[in-house]
Amino acid sequence: xxxxxxxxxxxxxxxxxxxxxxxxxxxxxxxxxxxxxxxxxxxxxxxxxxxxxxxxxxxxxxxxxxxxxxxxxxxxxxxxxxxxxxxxxxxxxxxxxxxxxxxxxxxxxxxxxxxxxxxxxxxxxxxxxxxxxxxxxxxxxxxxxxxxxxxxxxxxxxxxxxxxxxxxxxxxxxxxxxxxxxxxxxxxxxxxxxxxxxxxxxxxxxxxxxxxxxxxxxxxxxxxxxxxxxxxxxxxxxxxxxxxxxxxxxxxxxxxxxxxxxxxxxxxxxxxxxxxxxxxxxxxxxxxxxxxxxxxxxxxxxxxxxxxxxxxxxxxxxxxxxxxxxxxxxxxxxxxxxxxxxxxxxxxxxxxxxxxxxxxxxxxxxxxxxxxxxxxxxxxxxxxxxxxxxxxxxxxxxxxxxxxxxxxxxxxxxxxxxxxxxxxx
Numbered sequence: 001x002x003x004x005x006x007x008x009x010x011x012x013x014x015x016x017x018x019x020x021x022x023x024x025x026x027x028x029x030x031x032x033x034x035x036x037x038x039x040x041x042x043x044x045x046x047x048x049x050x051x052x053x054x055x056x057x058x059x060x061x062x063x064x065x066x067x068x069x070x071x072x073x074x075x076x077x078x079x080x081x082x083x084x085x086x087x088x089x090x091x092x093x094x095x096x097x098x099x100x101x102x103x104x105x106x107x108x109x110x111x112x113x114x115x116x117x118x119x120x121x122x123x124x125x126x127x128x129x130x131x132x133x134x135x136x137x138x139x140x141x142x143x144x145x146x147x148x149x150x151x152x153x154x155x156x157x158x159x160x161x162x163x164x165x166x167x168x169x170x171x172x173x174x175x176x177x178x179x180x181x182x183x184x185x186x187x188x189x190x191x192x193x194x195x196x197x198x199x200x201x202x203x204x205x206x207x208x209x210x211x212x213x214x215x216x217x218x219x220x221x222x223x224x225x226x227x228x229x230x231x232x233x234x235x236x237x238x239x240x241x242x243x244x245x246x247x248x249x250x251x252x253x254x255x256x257x258x259x260x261x262x263x264x265x266x267x268x269x270x271x272x273x274x275x276x277x278x279x280x281x282x283x284x285x286x287x288x289x290x291x292x293x294x295x296x297x298x299x300x301x302x303x304x305x306x307x308x309x310x311x312x313x314x315x316x317x318x319x320x321x322x323x324x325x326x327x328x329x330x331x332x333x334x335x336x337x338x339x340x341x342x343x344x345x346x347x348x349x350x351x352x353x354x355x356x357x358x359x360x361x362x363x364x365x366x367x368x369x370x371x372x373x374x375x376x377x378x379x380x381x382x383x384x385x386x387x388x389x390x391x392x393x394x395x396x397x398x399x400x401x402x403x404x405x406x407x408x409x410x411x412x413x414x415x416x417x418x419x420x421x422x423x424x425x
Contacts, residue, residue, distance in 0.1 A: 161397030165304075168395075168404075176297055183282050183293060188222045191275040194402040197392035198267040205386050208255045209263040210247045213240070218272035226279035229286065230416075233273055240268055270409070271402070277412040286416075287425055294353045295424065298346075299415045302365055303408045305345040306338040306372045313337025322373070327380040330373070339369035360424050367418055368411050375410030379403070 049056065175182045195218040199211040217240040224232035244261050251260075281299070282292045314334020322330040346365035350356040379402065383391060392400015419425070 158397075164395050164397045169304075172297075172300065176293055180282055180284060180290065180293060183296070184226050184279055187275070187278045187282070188219050190401055190405060191222055191271055191278075192219050193394070194275070194400075194405060195267055195271045197394075197400045197402050198271060199263070201383075201386055201388055201391050202263045202267070204388070206259075207263045208260040209267065210244060210260065213243055213247055214264045214268050214272075217243075217268050218275075221268075221272045222276040222279045225276040226283050227285075229283070230277070230280055233276065237268075237273070241265065274409045274413055275405075277416045278408075280416050281412065281419070287419075291355050291425060294355065295415065295419060298350050298353065298356055298361070298364070299368070299411055300408065301349065302342050302346060302368050303372050303411050306342045306369055307376075307407060308338075309341025310334040310338030310373070313341075323377055323380075326377050326384060330376070330380075335369075335373050338373070339366070342369045355424060360422060363422060364415065364418065367414060371410050371414045372407035375407040378410070379406035 172186070175186050192215050195215050196211070199209045199214055202209050203211070217236065221233060221236040221240075224236050244264055248255070248257050248261055278296065280286055281296045284290070284292070286292055287295060310330070311334065314329070314331045314337065317337075318331030318333040320332045321328050322332050322335055343362065343365045346361035347358060350361035350364075351358050379391070383389070390399035391402045394400050395404055398404050
């Protein structure tokens with residue numbers, strides 16, 4: 001609000017005094033402060049001396065000690081006493097009253113009210129929902145993954161297996177005589193069939209691999225390695241991983257992606273990437289003058305010699321299992337016998353073919369004799385884990401394609417890098 005000064009009058013310098021007789025201010029329900037008188041009496045003995053007086057040395061107390069002790073509820077409890085010896089405990093034992101710690105609060109009692117009849121009727125009429133179980137694509141595994149799993153039996157016909165092996169050998173020799181591309185097509189076909197067998201086994205135990213994507217990826221990486229070398233494996237693998245993600249992202253039903261995509265990529269790496277080194281060996285980019293075909297044929301012969309020697313010598317004199325948990329029928333004596341037969345074949349047959357020599361053939365025989373059994377045991381571990389006897393049945397007396405080339409898969413990358421190391425060209 002505006003004052004009189006704001007109205008245009010000149011300031012006088014005086015301060016207005018507000019009083020009950022001032023007509024300009026109206027105060028209702030109030031009294032003038034100067035007229036209010038405190039009627040409370042002040043005890044002069046409790047007043048502090050004026051600050052100008054000399055100090056007396058006394059400490060003032062606001063409330064009398066007797067009054068404080070009467071009001072204070074803790075006054076009845078004695079002060080803490082220092083107890084060091086046994087006499088101190090006896091002397092002060094009568095000063096502590098344990099009743100001060102007693103709790104007079106009554107204990108709470110719990111009663112369970114009987115349910116009403118209407119509530120019981122509702123519970124009886126309402127059906128109990130079935131327990132919901134998380135959807136799984138794999139059957140539950142026991143603590144012992146190898147318990148109750150199938151083991152390879154020896155009831156196969158040796159004569160049937162021998163005839164099948166001879167027929168496969170003839171087909172392989174004819175295709176190697178025809179040239180590089182027939183052999184490359186043969187290898188890609190074998191890898192595609194082996195991948196199809198592996199995916200079929202995974203589906204049989206409840207997994208959901210991307211079978212078509214995996215087979216196409218296996219053949220694609222083999223063809224890429226044949227044209228561009230092992231450097232193409234990274235690009236095809238990244239493409240395989242990306243397409244696998246898109247595949248399972250658009251799946252019609254919710255499945256376990258680890259069982260699906262994991263199985264797809266595992267078979268692709270085991271058969272596609274590892275097996276593609278066979279295409280790297282026969283490719284003219286790696287070994288000119290068609291020496292890659294001779295090296296590949298030598299690797300196949302050494303692998304077959306190791307498998308055959310381990311089988312027959314192991315059956316004859318084998319006693320100590322090489323890995324009882326994975327393959328109880330493979331013995332240490334059979335592995336040593338397979339190495340012996342492999343060395344003999346390498347020194348008798350391989351030097352007849354260029355660019356093989358006695359030294360190179362002997363080195364290959366020793367190295368492959370250690371690697372081929374590992375590939376065989378690796379497939380046995382997969383079959384034991386999945387609980388199957390054979391991965392396929394396309395070859396009479398041998399099982400499937402993958403059962404026949406399990407050791408060769410591990411021999412192919414070993415032979416490729418070993419040939420580069422010892423300059424076998």
